[in-house]
Amino acid sequence: MKARAYFGVEGLDRIISQGVSYGSQIMVDGDTGVGKTVLAGEFIKEGLRCGDVCIYVACDEPPAVMRYHLGTFRVGTRAYEEAGRLIFVDAYEEEASVEKFHIADQHNLDKYFTLEKELLKRFAGQRIRLIVDSLSTLFTPFEPAEILEFHRSRLKYLRKNGILTLDIFVDGVLGDRVMMVASHFYNVILKMKFGSSATRPVRILQVGKVRSGKFSSTPYMFGISPTFGILVATELEV
Amino acid sequence: MDENVSVVHKILNYLYLTLSKTIPAIPFSGQYWLEEVTRGVGACVMDEYGKELELSSRRPADICRAYLDILDREGFLEASAYRLEEEGENVLVNLTRSRCIYLDFCRGAEKEELFFYCPRLGAFQACLQRVLGSEYSREVTINAEADMCRGRVSPTRRLKTEIVTREGDLLKIAGERAILLPKETYASIFVALKEYAPHIIKTILFDAGYLSALTVAAQAKTFYNTPLEALEALFEEVKNCGLARVELVSLEPGAGRAVIRCYNSFQVATVKKYGWFYRTPRVVCDLLRGMFSAYLTVLLERKILCEEMRCEALEGDYCEFHALPDESGAQAAGSEPLV
Known part of the structure; x- marks a missing residue:
């Protein structure tokens, strides 16, 4: 049977009960501070335990932040890094980076794509999870047409090569039209939002796919536990 | 050495060898139980014959010598077979293997790759503990080619014990139930x-x-x-x-x-x-x-x-x-x- 992949988040994995195939692309679109990077951490943890190679491209913070985050969940990142199973790509510090893999110039999508492809080729034949956190940051300086052109060819390449991809987008960074068109290229879309509540903000998660130009899916409440990570209340539809 | 003593030696060797064979089949190790058995035998000898211990000094080597002398007088072994030396607070024990009364146990354990604990050194540990009130540990090196055995009995802070123990109705690991x-x-x-x-x-x-x-x-x-x-x-x-x-x-x-x-x-x-x-x-x-x-x-x-x-x-x-x-x-x- 062909391998299926999961997020490593119990409630979320129950929602996508069949999992996703390697070669799928997942878009995570969410508010600032809602827990997108936490979700990325869960996705990496799950991949490492399942024997995947995980490549994390850190655009919004240095890779040390994700190392620290994984450390709080007792993941010994060094062992995986030394074994070539966990790769951090620093797209944050640019020239100042001390990481083995870094992107010196964030303002060149072609260079980025070349590096991404080179890196992926090194692990050809293995199951790979690629996480870009956040892709919207990389896209910021570019025109919509450039973004969509790059995006289409990149995702086509990733799909063809069986790369399980998790692209993170910070809500509001890119225009609505770009987001709408870009979202069509993904197999699965996860929306993570803050919802309104009379007493305090609540986190809401929706999993689905854009169909007929519209995204509609059941919203679920979720929380973030410092011990257990993301907890999705599948019994509590909003 | 008379024939009766030889038989006693043989039976003792059988006993220790049987214990060694049994230990690997015991759940939770049991290797230190053998140490306790050998020390226990020494302690029993001290209970019975301790008052006959003729100490020339309270130095560890002299205490061990006095212990050997008791067993010699009882016809159990030849004290002259053992050469005891002092090394600081340690006692070095040298013995030609062929003169060791526990040779069958020692060789049998070696041959069958069983756990071995020298009963003689265990007895010295018990004797020193009884006279000086402090614990001793031991180590032994065997030179089969030279037919020599060399042991060392040294003071220790505390004795190693089984990590898994039973106390009354309770099973314990490192002291915890x-x-x-x-x-x-x-x-x-x-x-x-x-x-x-x-x-x-x-x-x-x-x-x-x-x-x-x-x-x-x-x-x-x-x-x-x-x-x-x-x-x-x-x-x-x-x-x-x-x-x-x-x-x-x-x-x-x-x-x-x-x-x-x-x-x-x-x-x-x-x-x-x-x-x-x-x-x-x-x-x-x-x-x-x-x-x-x-x-x-x-x-x-x-x-x-x-x-x-x-x-x-x-x-x-x-x-x-x-x-x-x-x-x-x-x-x-x-x-x-x-x-």
Whole structure:
């Protein structure tokens, strides 16, 4: 049977009960501070335990932040890094980076794509999870047409090569039209939002796919536990 | 030596050899029980004949000599066969092997690769403890080619004991009450967790292994001089408890690194018998991972994290763990301070 992949988040994995195939692309679109990077951490943890190679491209913070985050969940990142199973790509510090893999110039999508492809080729034949956190940051300086052109060819390449991809987008960074068109290229879309509540903000998660130009899916409440990570209340539809 | 004494010697050797053969079949090791038996015999001799001990001084070597003299007078051995020397507070014991009354036991244990504990040195330990009031440990080196045996009896802070013990009705591990569970119980707990709180499974196994291993690791640290010795003793206990057979592939204490292999992990066996508890195949030995992380953290006195890089549940015939210092600076939520 062909391998299926999961997020490593119990409630979320129950929602996508069949999992996703390697070669799928997942878009995570969410508010600032809602827990997108936490979700990325869960996705990496799950991949490492399942024997995947995980490549994390850190655009919004240095890779040390994700190392620290994984450390709080007792993941010994060094062992995986030394074994070539966990790769951090620093797209944050640019020239100042001390990481083995870094992107010196964030303002060149072609260079980025070349590096991404080179890196992926090194692990050809293995199951790979690629996480870009956040892709919207990389896209910021570019025109919509450039973004969509790059995006289409990149995702086509990733799909063809069986790369399980998790692209993170910070809500509001890119225009609505770009987001709408870009979202069509993904197999699965996860929306993570803050919802309104009379007493305090609540986190809401929706999993689905854009169909007929519209995204509609059941919203679920979720929380973030410092011990257990993301907890999705599948019994509590909003 | 008269014929009756020879028979007594033979029977004694049979007795010790039988004990040695029995020990590997006893759950929870039992290797130190043999030490206690030999010391116990010495203590009984002291109870019976101690008043006849003619001490020329209270120096350890003289005390041991006086003990041998008692046995010589009783016709049990020839004290002149033993050459005792002083080395500081230690007593060095030299003996031509062919003159040792425990030769059959010694050779038999060597031939069958059984656990051996020299009854003579055990008796010296008991005698010194009785006269001086302090504990002694021993080590023995055999030079088969030269037909010589060389033992050393040295003062020790405390005697090594079994990590798993029984006290009255209670089974204890490192002094804490323990229970013996069949694999079925573990599996049923796991099934219940999966049903009622699936989100905690991945976290609690590591934590349970880690926290439960801290006490036993601390005890091993006090018993052994080096992290390597302590780690080997702890791995022996992991085997004795039926969790897995553990092999230390490499240890670099200074760098805080280790590679550990496990054969017959009970967690792998559980998955093989009851199926995957997870949605996808993965490494499953989180409890052992937590235990090894705790052992190394305590013994190397720095925060160490183990990762299972290969699991028998997925491929091959062993699991492999890589341990490295955790330099992320992260403190796991809800955990005890690690060092």
